[in-house]
Amino acid sequence: MSTDDRVLVVIGSGLKIYREYLIESAARRAAELDLKLVLVNNLKPNWQQPYFDEITVVNVFDHDELRKTVREIADRRTVVGLFSYDEPLVMPTAELAAEFGVPGLGLAGVEGCRDKHATRARLTAAGLPQPGFELTASVEQAREAAARIGYPVVVKPRALGASMGVVLAQDETQLDHAYTVASNASLVGDEPYRDGAIVEGFAxxxxxxxxxxxxxxxxxxxxxxxxxxxxxxxxxxxxxxxxxxxxxxxxxxxxxxxxxxxxxxxxxxxxxxxxxxxxxxxxxxxxxxxxxxxxxxxxxxxxxxxxxxxxxxxxxxAGHRPDTSFSRHGVAGIRFGYPEQDVTVRGVRLPTGLPGLVTASPMVEPGTELRLPPGGYLARHSFVACTGETTEECTERLWGAPGAGGRVAGPRGGTVDEARGVIAPGNQDGVTFRKQTT
CATH class of the missing domain: 3.30.470.20 (ATP-grasp fold, B domain)
Structure with a gap:
């Protein structure tokens, strides 16, 4: 193992459409610091190839297999740091950083962030404003907790991201459904946090x-x-x-x-x-x-x-103190297009040439089924991103601008036009968005 062969391990690349701009910048900065990026990913690489010195494919969601793989890399290369931006992978990444003695969230930090019940408990004990909350293991416990906390309540899984399985219950008649949705959604998360749901007061x-x-x-x-x-x-x-x-x-x-x-x-x-x-x-x-x-x-x-x-x-x-000073003072926004009902996508159509918009992209292929909560989450068929002189102008461009959106086939073969949006020619900062690929 050479001390000149200094690497940062990236655990999980994410989807191209959401994360390539990060990897592109990360690879450039790593090169400036004489570091190489090594990727451990769950899917066979395609777009990732130009940015990484080495790519290993393994089931990253099997944390034992992931740890074994990263340890093997550390046996033959000098690992100076690790990072991940994928919610299910932040805990094993932090644990490996602690094991190798390199910068990371810390074991207490990652537990406090990943476990939403632990977050609530610690912040409440520290005297920070928090809603009432209880971790419940059955719908009967959830009903009792909601009655003590007072409606409306939010029912959510203990450790998921992107608001998956998070439901508002205005009263007791909605509580059972909310608990079932949250508890079922928790089953896709890490094993220690499956089943049950947190009931908390609505802020x-x-x-x-x-x-x-x-x-x-x-x-x-x-x-x-x-x-x-x-x-x-x-x-x-x-x-x-x-x-x-x-x-x-x-x-x-x-x-x-x-x-x-x-x-x-x-x-x-x-x-x-x-x-x-x-x-x-x-x-x-x-x-x-x-x-x-x-x-x-x-x-x-x-x-x-x-x-x-x-x-x-x-x-x-890599352990450096980052420079976070602003070099610009602008406004930017994004809007995601959703169907009005569960649909099969026929196609996504985006207009061009309107001022202020940075980029836009379809996010699904024709034939994709999109299901709204609770049958599915993140049922997005497109997005538009724009800039503006003010927050108000940017918001108006995103939500008030005329233009076509995604055209999707409805359950009876009809069509609905959704996700009104616009697209400007070119791109910002050299970033071009294309169709979603893995």
Whole structure:
């Protein structure tokens, strides 16, 4: 093993359409630091090839097999760090970082982020504003917990991302259904967190997400995304807008809550994605994820602020203090197209040439079946991303601009036009989105 052969191990590449822009930046920054990227992935590589010095295919969701594979890499190469941005993989990544003695979330930090019940318990004990909550193992326990907490309540799995299985119950008549959906959804998660569901009080107010960095325990917020959700009583995330001049970035109360929460959970090094409700009694943390955000939020952040999350992933994993100063002050947003009902996609049609839009793309192939919650999640057929001078202008362009969207075949062979959106020619920052591939 040569000390010159210094590598960063990336666990899981994600889908090209969502994550290639990160890997492209990460590979460039790694080269500048005389590091090589090594990928451990569950699928045979195609688009990933140019960015990695070595790629090993293994079932990354079998954590024992994953650990064995990464240890074998460490036996013959000098591993200086690891990172992952895939929710089911953040825990084994952090555990391996601790084993190798390289920067990572830390064992306490990854547990506090991954286990939503542990998050609630620790933040409550630290005196941070939190809704009432209980971990329940049966619908009978869920009913009793909801009665104690008071309706409306949110019922959700203990350890999933992307709002999968999260359901609002306004009263007792909706509770049984909400519990069944959440508990069933938990079965696709890590084994220790399967079955049952968390019942918690509904925090009323606008929802935001904050992508931030932690270096040696010091937390810094990067950018804030204003979130749009839909498909009541579920919480599908249908759009986000990032403004580099968002006044919340300088709001001391929010900063204090975020800082204390990360300290309380014991997060050591990494990027986090925190979801917060802005309630009448202050900012309330809904969850902290031990990874950067999905939904192309980091891409929006890069356009709006100039901060490159792909570069930060490398710097933090390699133990460097990252530079998070803004080089731009803009606004960028995204909207995802959903069908109005369960459908089979006939095709996705996107217009061209309207001002302000960065890029757009279909996200499914013709013939794909899309099922809305609770039958399925993230039933997206397309997206559009745009910029604007202000948050209001960007939002109006995303949600108010005329134009065609995805054309999908309905259950009776009819069609519905959905996901009104527009596309501008070219791309931003050299990023071009194409059809989704694995």
């Amino acid at each position: 009323d107010g606008p929802e935001i997400s904050i992508d931030g960095v932690v270096h040696q325990g010091e937390y810094r917020a990067l950018f804030i995304a204003r979130k749009e959700t839909g498909h009541y009583p579920y919480f599908e995330e249908v759009g986000h807008v990032v403004d580099a001049a968002d006044p919340l970035l300088s709001e001391q109360e929010l900063t204090d809550v975020l800082t204390k929460a990360h300290e309380t959970l014991g997060v050591e090094n990494g990027m986090t994605h925190t979801e917060v409700k802005l309630t009448s009694y202050g900012p309330v943390i809904i969850e902290i994820n031990g990874r950067l955000g999905g939904d192309l939020i980091p891409f929006l952040g890069r356009i709006a602020t100039g901060v490159d999350p792909g570069e930060l992933l490398v710097e933090i994993a």
